[in-house]
Amino acid sequence: GENVEQHPSTLSVQEGDSAVIKCTYSDSASNYFPWYKQELGKGPQLIIDIRSNVGEKKDQRIAVTLNKTAKHFSLHITETQPEDSAVYFCAASINYGQNFVFGPGTRLSVLP
Amino acid sequence: GAVVSQHPSRVICKSGTSVKIECRSLDFQATTMFWYRQFPKKSLMLMATSNEGSKATYEQGVEKDKFLINHASLTLSTLTVTSAHPEDSSFYICSARTPGGANYGYTFGSGTRLTVV
Numbered sequence: 001g002e003n004v005e006q007h008p009s010t011l012s013v014q015e016g017d018s019a020v021i022k023c024t025y026s027d028s029a030s031n032y033f034p035w036y037k038q039e040l041g042k043g044p045q046l047i048i049d050i051r052s053n054v055g056e057k058k059d060q061r062i063a064v065t066l067n068k069t070a071k072h073f074s075l076h077i078t079e080t081q082p083e084d085s086a087v088y089f090c091a092a093s094i095n096y097g098q099n100f101v102f103g104p105g106t107r108l109s110v111l112p
Numbered sequence: 113g114a115v116v117s118q119h120p121s122r123v124i125c126k127s128g129t130s131v132k133i134e135c136r137s138l139d140f141q142a143t144t145m146f147w148y149r150q151f152p153k154k155s156l157m158l159m160a161t162s163n164e165g166s167k168a169t170y171e172q173g174v175e176k177d178k179f180l181i182n183h184a185s186l187t188l189s190t191l192t193v194t195s196a197h198p199e200d201s202s203f204y205i206c207s208a209r210t211p212g213g214a215n216y217g218y219t220f221g222s223g224t225r226l227t228v229v
Binding site: 034036041042043044045046049089099100102103104105107 | 146153154156217219225
């Protein structure tokens with residue numbers, strides 16, 4: 001089955017700097033890769049996603065890149081702000097969303 | 113946007129009792145809902161897939177008699193933790209696939225913190 005790894009597990013950056021979180025997946029059939037932000041005591045919120053027919057997607061300060069050959073995808077947050085501090089999860093699935101497998105998460109701390 | 117409402121947000125129950133968690137899709141119909149369990153500082157683990165009008169599909173290792181799932185309508189799925197024990201204490205989260213053609217996504221509920229004492 002699918003296995004998703006995520007690095008780093010914790011990440012601290014200064015406010016205004018960029019943050020990059022990387023994930024790898026094992027199943028070449030995976031075709032949908034969302035990123036979720038989870039704040040303490042709350043459910044995950046979708047922040048950006050990418051499908052396998054696209055190499056990059058950007059939404060304001062957030063971007064995701066996908067390398068299908070290497071089976072890895074990354075989340076890029078620019079001009080980080082303290083409110084970006086949260087746990088971020090990547091996920092991979094086949095059939096565009098069925099049977100998600102989540103990465104172990106990255107705790108991002110943006111220091112003022 | 114699509115909202116998935118989950119209740120209660122927190123519940124404390126005694127060992128041996130049962131607890132029901134509700135997950136509602138607001139302003140959209142969800143034929144499929146998913147139930148996850150999350151341990152502290154850990155990732156989300158899929159427990160089961162809830163299908164409206166049919167039996168839920170459980171992941172390997174999840175006891176279907178302990179975690180009863182009912183999806184009786186297109187907007188409501190429930191998870192009942194039966195005969196709860198302290199080891200069932202966890203954060204339970206539901207999600208539903210939201211409509212939108214090529215722009216679909218999956219929306220999560222706000223989660224339920226279950227503490228069994």
